[in-house]
Amino acid sequence: MLKIFNTMTREKEEFKPIIPNEVHMYVCGPTVYNYIHIGNARSIVAFDTVRRYLEFLGYKVKFVSNFTDVDDKMIKEANREGITVPEVADRFIKAFYEDIDAINVQRATINPRATDNIPEIIDFIKDLVAKDYAYESQGDVFYRARKFKHYGELSDQNIDQLVEGASEHVGDAEFAKKQDPIDFALWKKAKPGEIKWDSPWGEGRPGWHIECSVMSTKYLGDTFDIHGGGQDLEFPHHENEIAQSEAKTGQKFVNYWMHNGFVTVENNEKMSKSLGNFVTVHDLVKKTDPQVLRFFLSSTHYRRPLEYSQSNLQKAADNLNKIKTAYNNLKFRLDGATDDDDADIKAQVIKIETDFKTAMNDDFNVQNGLTEIFNLVSLANNYAASETVAEIPANVILKAMVDLTSILGVKLDDQKDLSDEIQKMVDERDQARADKDFATSDKLRDQLKDMGVILEDTPQGTRWHIND
Ligand SMILES: [Zn+2]
Known part of the structure; x- marks a missing residue:
């Protein structure tokens, strides 16, 4: 029986999907700037x-x-480069x-873009205005947070705490337009020259929170199983998604809320764009094996902080190498x-899988x-x-290794084509040695070494593995 820690109840709960054998799941995606x-x-x-x-x-x-393909950061980046917001997004x-x-990472079933859903977003906001959960103010539209009686439940805050938190934004331009400091924007009036759409409240663009309420319910229904995101999204983003969605539909929005922990760098500092201490995947995969990066990211429990450091990346590389070596060595023995x-x-494999x-x-x-x-690696x-x-x-062990590691995103079969090529070179080297043609065998050994292949001579023949 699967249990999931639900941020809303702060308990591990038995997972029961709405539709048997089917899971509807939404995860907040990136702002593409x-x-x-x-x-x-x-x-x-x-x-x-x-x-x-x-x-x-x-x-x-x-x-x-x-x-998220329209917001302040997108507009800023487009202006900086002198291109349009859609060009930045693309x-x-x-x-x-x-x-x-x-x-x-497997592709999502659907990756909707906010700007492809503007009519739906406007209709959603119109509905909230009609229900008096939202109001227009100088071309902006705000959500009346105090009216939603569950506001603050996800992040475990009461109204006084929320008001105190909101008071930090007293100087913001938006603040003066709100009826209540804890209200938040659903629609933002366009400034001159900004990307904009027509709406009943004048030209503008959607706020960030509303797009997730609109797109999640559009594709997954008024109530769906799992909503995920980083723990920094609990408040205000997810709190606001709940307020918007439940006020509109009158139904429970999400059954299980899941939040992942931060990535930290030295001194437990959170990695973020605003702190300027971030490393992009784009840069990192140029110097680190992407499989190692994947294994590093997936091998810590999702709710725990993950410390990014060279030594932790190296540990991930070493562990991954142990798994791959065991797999390849056992596969090698299939011959003969x-x-x-x-x-x-078989019984040992079943126990490990259980x-x-x-x-x-x-x-x-x-x-x-x-x-x-x-344990499977030891068995192999x-x-x-x-x-x-x-x-x-042997195949039972190999299959279990592929099945279990693929959940962590490891591709043990990935080296298949390379394996055949390496095996051919190893066989040629063995033959050359048997023929006492040491010039050829040394040349092949050096070529294999350049490919990162480690050779090991055993009584059963020459084994090899790739040194990551
Ligand atoms: Zn979201």
């Missing part, structure tokens, strides 16, 4: 891992994640896909394996899940070192 940094990637990877595990359990997952959406593909079966090996599920069913506890993956290593290897149990 720059390359994504490791903090963004952590959230993307965390929810990709959640999705992969749900699919492993047999659920069909409808996964929606938006692109460029960084393309880069976003390149980056997530590199770290093996017997037709026997081995009930004991324990892995128990770990992951506890709010996606990947740390304990990894312990089971390393021991079996690969045994005198005779049988094909059926």
Whole structure:
């Protein structure tokens, strides 16, 4: 039984989807004015891992994640470069896909763009105005937060705390237009020269919070199963999404709220664009194996802080290498394996898979899940070192390794084509040595070394693995 920690109730709850065997899930996507940094990637990877595990359990997952393609940052970037807001969006959406593909994140079922949903956003706001949950003020439209009786529940704040928090913004231009300091913008009047759309309140553009309420309910229904995002989005963004959506539909918006922890750098400082201490995925994948980066991001529990450092990246590389080496060594033994079966090996694999599920069913506890993956690695290593290897149990181990590690986004089969090529070179080297043609065997050894291949001569023949 899968349990998920629900931010709303602050408890681990049994997961029951609305539609049996199907999960409707929404994750707040990026504002596309720059390359994504490791903090963004952590959230993307965390929810990709959640999705992969749900699919492993047999659920069909409808996964929606938006692109915020109009806001102050987008306008600023377009002005800085002297191009249009849609041009900025197109460029960084393309880069976003390149980056997530590199770290093996599955594409969302739908990636809606805010600017493709302006009529729906206007209709949603009109509805809130009609219900007196929103009001127009000097061309802006604000949400009457105090009127929504559950306001503050997600972030566990009462009205006094919210008012005190809002008082920090007393000098903002928007502040004077609000009837109440805790109200927030649904529609923003366009400043001269800014990108704009016509609306019943004059020319302007949507606020950030409203787009998620509109696009999530449009594609997933008034009530859906899981809503995810970074923990910095709990307040105000998700609080506001709830207020908007529930005021409009009269239904519960989301059954399970999930929030991932921050990425920290040295001294526990949060990585963020505003602090200027961020590393983009675009830059990092040029010097770090993207698979290592993916494994680093997915191998810490999603709610815990993740410390970004060279030594932690190296640890991830070493662990990933152990998994890949065990996999490749056992695969190597398939050549010449017997037709026997081995009930004991199969039973051990089933136990490991069961324990892995128990770990992951506890709010996606990947740390304990990894312990089971390393039990599988030990089993693979021991079996690969045994005198005779049988094909059926070896394949059972190999398949379990692929299945469990793929939930963390690892592609063990990725080296297939390269494997064939390397194996051919290794065989040629063996033949050259047997023929005492040491010039050829040395040349092949050096070529393999340049490819990062480590050779190991064993009684069963030459084994190899790739040194990451
Ligand atoms: Zn959102």
